[in-house]
Amino acid sequence: MRVFNFSAGPAVLPESVLRQAAAEMLDWHGSGMSVMEMSHRGKEFISIADKAEADLRVLLAIPANYKVLFLQGGAIAENAIIPMNLLAGRSAADYINTGEWSKKSIKEAKKYCAVNVAASAEDKDFTYVPARDTWKLGSDAAYVHVCTNETIGGVEYQWTPDTGDVPLVADMSSHILSREIDVAKYGVIYGGAQKNIGPAGLTLVIVRGELLDRALPITPSAFHWKEQAAADSMLNTPATYAIYIAGLVFEWLLAQGGVAAIERKNIAKSALLYDYLDQSSFYANPVRKEDRSRMNVPFKLRNATLDEAFLKGAKEAGMVQLKGHRAVGGMRASIYNAMPVEGVRTLVEYMTAFERRHG
């Protein structure tokens, strides 16, 4: 029996995608092979990768002057790869600190350049996004880095920062494809696939073409965006099976009506949970209302001694991975695109019953 899986990542995938992958496991489209067994240079796999990229371009309306790269190493590797690819001729970058993932990006970037933390939400325990007019951007920054959805803190940008001529670089690992975005407002968008796209092992990078000439000479070839773009992301062997599953997820999203349609569902799903939390005095979410994440909903039981009983009961009712990140404690429900609304309803019903019993 399948559970409702609220994991922050690797995370739930659409059941129809898993079923299709299972049906195609031994023989993909009459090739007599599993996708895992294919040469990445063969026509079958090239067709899979090309279709995945084409569908992603439609889903996000990616302009033609942007390159789409399917790399490896995850978002944490990109934290180093980004400065290496953008710092030629510069020695500083601006970072906005909205929580745990921003902090990780900042720490890594400091190995490569002077980091100016242009704004930080640390004063209020990372429960909000600092308003654009409070940012103190440097005068010589190679780029401005933001994490547009803080997976651990549950804080999400509901607006797109304007950084003028300085390229905006966004870690969108945990909310890419959950909402419409204007790609043209970003220099670089990146993310690990295992939250909202597919299996771990695949890293997505969307980069404006004119930024491909800014890499430091020390940049490893496998992580050199321009070299990878010239090689169609096949300078090294890409994560072939992960790309295939991502492609199936893109097809599923298109069949759902695309990103605008899934965004409407995500608004409704997250509202179910936040509305319940807000009327309850038994549970609490600390994030400022305007900045709450639609993907990751952290909450605490006011009486933390009930945490274990809450998690145990949830598991018995078919809901798993609700324990909050160790950095913040409490609970966290990650409700990515593939989480059906029934999963959120089941959770709210369980929370209601638990509150009645223990409140």
Ligand SMILES: *Cc1c(COP(=O)(O)O)cnc(C)c1O
């Ligand atoms: C999960 C996550 C990461 C880390 O990704 P890895 O694939 O482990 O490198 C980075 N940033 C954000 C916002 C995340 O949610």
